[in-house]
Amino acid sequence: MEWLNAIVQGTLLGGLYALFAAGLSLIFGVMRLVNIAHGDLIVLAAYLGLTVTTATGMHPMAALVIVVPAMALIGYALQRGLLNQTLGDDILPPLLVTFGLSVIIQNGLLEVYTADPQTLNAGALETASVAVGGVSLGILPLLTFGIAIAVIWGLQWTFYHTALGRAFRAVSDNQDIAQLMGLNRRHIFGLAMALALGVTAIAGILLGIRTSFDPSIGGGRLIFGFEAVIIGGLGNLWGTLVGGVILGVAQTIGAKIDPGWQVLAGHIAFLVILAVRPNGLFPRVSG
Amino acid sequence: MPDPILQTRDLNSYYGDFQALYDVELDVGEGEVLAIIGANGAGKSTLMRSITGLLTNGRGQIHYRGQDISRLRADEVAELGLAMVPEGRQLFPSLSVKENLMIGAQVGRKGPWDLKAVYDLFPILEERKDQASTSLSGGQQQMVAIGRALMANPDLILFDEVSLGLAPIIIKDIYEALPGIIGEGMSAIIVEQDITKALSVSSRVFCLQEGRVSLESASDTVSREDISRAYFGIE
Numbered sequence: 001m002e003w004l005n006a007i008v009q010g011t012l013l014g015g016l017y018a019l020f021a022a023g024l025s026l027i028f029g030v031m032r033l034v035n036i037a038h039g040d041l042i043v044l045a046a047y048l049g050l051t052v053t054t055a056t057g058m059h060p061m062a063a064l065v066i067v068v069p070a071m072a073l074i075g076y077a078l079q080r081g082l083l084n085q086t087l088g089d090d091i092l093p094p095l096l097v098t099f100g101l102s103v104i105i106q107n108g109l110l111e112v113y114t115a116d117p118q119t120l121n122a123g124a125l126e127t128a129s130v131a132v133g134g135v136s137l138g139i140l141p142l143l144t145f146g147i148a149i150a151v152i153w154g155l156q157w158t159f160y161h162t163a164l165g166r167a168f169r170a171v172s173d174n175q176d177i178a179q180l181m182g183l184n185r186r187h188i189f190g191l192a193m194a195l196a197l198g199v200t201a202i203a204g205i206l207l208g209i210r211t212s213f214d215p216s217i218g219g220g221r222l223i224f225g226f227e228a229v230i231i232g233g234l235g236n237l238w239g240t241l242v243g244g245v246i247l248g249v250a251q252t253i254g255a256k257i258d259p260g261w262q263v264l265a266g267h268i269a270f271l272v273i274l275a276v277r278p279n280g281l282f283p284r285v286s287g
Numbered sequence: 288m289p290d291p292i293l294q295t296r297d298l299n300s301y302y303g304d305f306q307a308l309y310d311v312e313l314d315v316g317e318g319e320v321l322a323i324i325g326a327n328g329a330g331k332s333t334l335m336r337s338i339t340g341l342l343t344n345g346r347g348q349i350h351y352r353g354q355d356i357s358r359l360r361a362d363e364v365a366e367l368g369l370a371m372v373p374e375g376r377q378l379f380p381s382l383s384v385k386e387n388l389m390i391g392a393q394v395g396r397k398g399p400w401d402l403k404a405v406y407d408l409f410p411i412l413e414e415r416k417d418q419a420s421t422s423l424s425g426g427q428q429q430m431v432a433i434g435r436a437l438m439a440n441p442d443l444i445l446f447d448e449v450s451l452g453l454a455p456i457i458i459k460d461i462y463e464a465l466p467g468i469i470g471e472g473m474s475a476i477i478v479e480q481d482i483t484k485a486l487s488v489s490s491r492v493f494c495l496q497e498g499r500v501s502l503e504s505a506s507d508t509v510s511r512e513d514i515s516r517a518y519f520g521i522e
Binding site: 163166167169170172173174176177178179180181182183184 | 339340341360361362365366370371373377379380381382386389390391393394395435439
């Protein structure tokens with residue numbers, strides 16, 4: 001039963017990792033941009049949540065109605081003002097610029113909020129749980145997992161059933177020809193980044209409720225996000241959920257064997273899958 | 288000649304340091320079909336890329352209905368009513384046939400062409416509308432590429448090597464469909480290596496040779512000798 005418990009808790013934890021990964025996957029899928037600052041943007045969203053909740057007394061979940069649009073706006077401005085200029089045939093400039101951005105965000109947060117660990121106070125939501133068949137399930141992890149499924153379903157639907165999603169796929173396929181069809185790729189990229197950072201905002205708030213955070217933790221979240229994306233297969237959104245779950249389960253099982261092995265077990269699972277299936281479990285069918 | 292819908296003046300185009308077009312001057316009249324012929328590397332596709340805004344040009348080099356479009360982005364040019372059927376078809380592989388057509392309508396111009404009109408022209412596309420565009424035969428892909436350009440309801444449509452890589456029977460079908468497509472006041476530029484086909488559907492012909500216009504003539508009076516000379520540069 002303890003093992004079952006570890007697996008169930010790991011699965012739910014995977015929902016959070018999938019949310020870390022969804023934004024990364026979307027950005028890479030649309031514009032082939034590897035966003036090294038993604039983890040720090042998650043932490044930035046958590047801090048924005050902190051500011052909103054302390055200033056207004058709102059519940060962190062309610063603060064989403066402010067933080068999500070705020071992060072989306074930041075995303076659009078960031079893409080149009082900075083990241084579009086780095087995109088081209090060479091993959092190195094966006095890597096370097098987002099790495100620099102990561103440093104800037106970390107130090108900016110340090111300057112404004114200091115290095116003290118913070119949490120978002122969600123009251124009873126943090127500790128509430130239900131017992132299902134002898135396993136006690138936290139309401140927050142359940143909620144996180146449900147939100148992850150809803151977000152990925154929503155992104156998937158947007159991609160395959162809306163004019164915006166069509167534009168995303170067309171620009172991703174062939175930028176020149178998409179431009180001939182009247183799509184301004186710079187604007188489309190801005191919208192993709194806005195959507196990705198909207199998802200990042202949700203991830204940041206849920207992270208802030210679940211654990212304490214400080215300006216330095218972005219890198220670790222980035223790694224979990226990357227690993228979930230790679231395990232699931234590049235460009236496949238449902239794959240990122242599976243990737244997140246595998247990572248989460250590996251971590252909780254590792255922690256069950258020895259608490260010090262939690263993070264290591266996740267990385268080992270990632271490396272094993274990378275060795276066996278270099279393209280991930282569910283790579284997108286068409287290149 | 289009727290009023291020009293498109294004019295280029297001293298058009299010089301570059302790929303980096305390499306100059307691909309030299310002082311190209313051409314006009315397309317309202318409702319006219321213009322053929323552009325020339326050997327590989329003569330600059331035909333470069334000319335198409337310059338006109339559509341995929342290559343940036345010097346100020347004042349390209350005018351569309353009196354407006355200087357030389358510096359506009361390709362999406363801005365498209366919104367003015369200029370569409371292209373690109374060389375090699377270049378469909379979007381991750382979009383279905385229907386989605387490829389719908390994205391052509393993204394510019395939001397009103398006119399006779401919609402999904403139904405395209406399906407009437409090429410009924411096979413309606414049967415295949417939910418398939419991946421890459422699963423179609425070459426000829427069917429070309430139909431999608433033509434339909435995609437028509438969906439924008441352009442006033443000027445550019446066909447870049449539509450017969451390239453297709454079986455002769457398919458080329459014949461496509462050229463038989465062209466008059467019905469270009470009718471209704473649309474102007475067109477047809478870039479083609481098949482000179483006979485190019486002359487049969489156009490009223491005037493331009494030949495490019497090493498980036499320069501080497502011949503301009505009415506399509507029905509031009510002689511084989513003139514074309515050979517302009518095409519190969521044989522004196």
